[in-house]
Amino acid sequence: MVLPNTSPEGAASVAESIRSAISDLGIEHSGSEFGHVTASIGAATWTPEEDSEVSAVIRVADEALYAAKATGRNKVELSPVHAA
Numbered sequence: 001m002v003l004p005n006t007s008p009e010g011a012a013s014v015a016e017s018i019r020s021a022i023s024d025l026g027i028e029h030s031g032s033e034f035g036h037v038t039a040s041i042g043a044a045t046w047t048p049e050e051d052s053e054v055s056a057v058i059r060v061a062d063e064a065l066y067a068a069k070a071t072g073r074n075k076v077e078l079s080p081v082h083a084a
Contacts, residue, residue, distance in 0.1 A: 008078060012043065012076055016076050018041065019076055022037060022039040023036070023037075023039070034073075040068040040074060040076075041065065041076045041077070042067065042079070043064060044060040044061035044064055044081050045081065046060075057081050060079050060080075061079075
């Protein structure tokens, strides 16, 4: 999802709303440690004028997703591209 003209806090808020809405559906999932479907979301902030190529934002968002999964799942992890 691309959220132009959105602050990191705004992007994190949107991602958290999505994560929460999915969890609140209460869809049973016996293979989940939570007992229902949840979402781990990786997000990255990117300023084209300041940061590297667009491929970097995809890579950093993917890394943030794996960090969210590795640190407990069912959460949002936000990372700036320039930190990569």
